[in-house]
Amino acid sequence: xxxxxxxxxxxxxxxxxxxxxxxxxxxxxxxxxxxxxxxxxxxxxxxx
Numbered sequence: 001x002x003x004x005x006x007x008x009x010x011x012x013x014x015x016x017x018x019x020x021x022x023x024x025x026x027x028x029x030x031x032x033x034x035x036x037x038x039x040x041x042x043x044x045x046x047x048x
Contacts, residue, residue, distance in 0.1 A: 003033035010037060012044045 013021075039046060 004030075005034040005036060006032040007036045007038065009040075010042070010046060011040050012042045013046045015045050018046070 008021075010018075
């Protein structure tokens with residue numbers, strides 16, 4: 001299986017949206033070898 005990196009930009013995504021995204025991500029057949037999450041100083045409850 002080829003390896004790949006998944007880069008996810010975010011801004012004010014909030015924890016509820018991240019939980020939804022993470023559960024969908026876990027169901028994927030092909031998993032990346034690297035996951036990079038980039039946040040640009042969110043002002044809500046998004047974790048930095």
